[in-house]
Amino acid sequence: QKEVEQDPGPLSVPEGAIVSLNCTYSNSAFQYFMWYRQYSRKGPELLMYTYSSGNKEDGRFTAQVDKSSKYISLFIRDSQPSDSATYLCALQQGGSEKLVFGKGTKLTVNP
């Protein structure tokens, strides 16, 4: 079983839709949960992070972590064409510098 599983998509939605992106993981030692966004031909950039279980909101983005189910989600409200990118979940154990990335989900928001 891989440490982190993420549906690669692709996912195509109309502008204004609510988008749900998800990852599952197997190692209960993960404590930090991040979402990175990667535009085409660019490096990933940190979008949101969450420590342990719970929700975190930042504008149109909400990150959700359920440690009991080993399931993390990213919700995008009122999606915009500028949100078109690949979204990678990344997980980190406490005290570790290493990030374990999902393979990424490619999202296209159509105007």
Added chain:
Amino acid sequence: DAGVIQSPRHEVTEMGQEVTLRCKPISGHDYLFWYRQTMMRGLELLIYFNNNVPIDDSGMPEDRFSAKMPNASFSTLKIQPSEPRDSAVYFCASSRGAGRRYEQYFGPGTRLTVT
């Protein structure tokens, strides 16, 4: 700050040739990471340094790969000899470490093609 700088941006080489990828991390960052990204395997950590010292190279695929960090502002990833299966995008990233260790800043990547 200019961000993480990588060179070259694109590299096309023939099988058997030596390839050297270069990275300049963000000034003041203590950690430097080398990743490889492919469609099949996603983003994989190859090696990372703390204060110029290699900490974990367990992701380096084989002895053909080597990395160095001679000072705080420069690192290289070398592949010798290169093989077609090494074709990928190689990213360098840096981070401050303590406090925001989860936040890594990535460079634009080097797209390597080995024919």
